[in-house]
Amino acid sequence: MSDHSGIRPNILESTLAAAQRDERTLDEQRQSIAPLVDGMTFFDSIRHNDDRGSVTEVYDPRWGWHADPLVFSYIFTIRPGLVKGWGLHKLHEDRYFVVSGELELVLYDPRPESSTYGKISKVYLSGNRPRLVNIPKFVWHADRNIGTSEVVVINFPTIQYDHSNPDKYRLPIDTDLIPYDFGSAKGW
Numbered sequence: 536m537s538d539h540s541g542i543r544p545n546i547l548e549s550t551l552a553a554a555q556r557d558e559r560t561l562d563e564q565r566q567s568i569a570p571l572v573d574g575m576t577f578f579d580s581i582r583h584n585d586d587r588g589s590v591t592e593v594y595d596p597r598w599g600w601h602a603d604p605l606v607f608s609y610i611f612t613i614r615p616g617l618v619k620g621w622g623l624h625k626l627h628e629d630r631y632f633v634v635s636g637e638l639e640l641v642l643y644d645p646r647p648e649s650s651t652y653g654k655i656s657k658v659y660l661s662g663n664r665p666r667l668v669n670i671p672k673f674v675w676h677a678d679r680n681i682g683t684s685e686v687v688v689i690n691f692p693t694i695q696y697d698h699s700n701p702d703k704y705r706l707p708i709d710t711d712l713i714p715y716d717f718g719s720a721k722g723w
């Protein structure tokens with residue numbers, strides 16, 4: 536293929552000139568360097584497979600991952616495309632383990648003393664990667680199911696649920712008080 540002068544255009548040069556080079560996304564241990572909110576950490580578990588099926592440990596205080604004891608847990612689910620949130624807890628942390636499905640966890644840090652004050656952070660959790668993640672107190676969080684099946688999450692809050700006086704504060708997912716837009720996604 537040549538132009539009218541018979542000179543072949545340098546397609547490689549022109550396409551590369553318009554291209555954007557990937558930036559680093561992983562550290563030396565091949566862990567994501569995407570910023571988390573201050574006080575948030577992951578703990579990876581392992582799925583042991585054999586010819587009959589699998590075993591995946593979900594939470595063991597002996598791992599020494601989180602300072603607070605294991606006192607209570609429950610499962611919550613979110614239907615495909617829907618959002619749960621915004622929520623915030625004053626007295627406890629959440630500690631999520633996604634059993635199945637795909638979850639986008641969006642966080643907004645309003646804590647004045649935090650190094651990530653005012654920041655939005657996004658974390659992607661999947662049943663394909665068994666791991667725990669904690670959500671610190673006073674951090675707004677919203678969970679969107681970005682998969683095509685119901686997402687199933689085990690939560691290990693650091694305190695038991697008080698049915699008479701829940702430690703839960705809510706804002707609408709389309710609040711102007713949080714600089715994040717869930718687009719057309721619905722939820723509460």
Ligand SMILES: Cc1cn([C@H]2C[C@H](O)[C@@H](COP(=O)(O)OP(=O)(O)O[C@H]3O[C@@H](C)C(=O)[C@@H](O)[C@H]3O)O2)c(=O)[nH]c1=O
Nearest residue numbers: 609611612619620622629676677678690696698703723
């Ligand atoms: C959290 C919880 C709720 N419930 C009851 C209260 C209510 O009638 C019903 C639904 O409660 P909620 O609307 O609080 O459920 P939900 O909105 O799914 O709450 C959860 O959302 C996810 C995103 C989180 O981050 C968790 O911290 C938790 O707030 O379940 C319990 O009985 N025990 C519990 O531990």
